Amino acid sequence: MVFSKDVLGMTLILYIFWLLISWSLNWVNLILGFTFALFVAIFMAPEIIKKEERPPFFARGFFFLRFVLILIREIFKANIQVVQIVLSPRLMITPQFVEVKQVMRYPVTQVLWGNSITLTPGTLTLDVDDEKILVHFLTEDMVAHFPENPVGKALVEFEGR
């Protein structure tokens, strides 16, 4: 089945991306873009993320948007913390490795969670699998505060639990 729902959805996403990048409504552009979008989607069909590997993005779009906003807020907080640590005269750091439990169910949210850990204050992802995540903490009190990470809570809600 070449024209499955996944392939057509990917074609639509690529076509919208093409329209935004080319930023013109010339008919050559429209037809050429659609052709290439369809070809790329068909060729990359085995690589497209399957339905069971991701939470429903459109049905739970509100929660995804909330996750993105919380993530941006946490990135600002993380940078303020980096400024405090780096610009203080004495380095107040106690680096350590800690294994934490993997709470995400789908591969897509596992990737998002791994990247979010790197961007939230004081933590850096080293290794991810289905059961656990290896995290490098910059300071001691980050370890205690890790379970109530608001980004993780937002992602769990996005998964629908």
Add this chain to the structure above:
Amino acid sequence: MREIIVMIFLFGGVFFFTVGTIGVLRLPDVFCRLHANTKSDTLGVGLVLASLVIYEGLSSAGVKLIFMIIFIWITNPTAGHIIARASYDTIVDWTGQLARQKAGED
């Protein structure tokens, strides 16, 4: 008025870039350095490109800049994660132990 907002965003981005660079120079080992690098580079690029988006408006260049922000925000932590994992498996950290042995594996 628009120029003032652009200036604030631009100088914010440059400031975070500077702090990230100082952090890379000051912090002791590769993992701590990556902390400074991934976080401040992500926000630095975000703020500099956001200032350009505000300056440019929602034109053809502005939309491309927004896509650049999105893709850099996805790829930057991923690159940091790859560097960190490779170092974890191979590099001796600042206490002179293999990082993997220190964490109690193997």
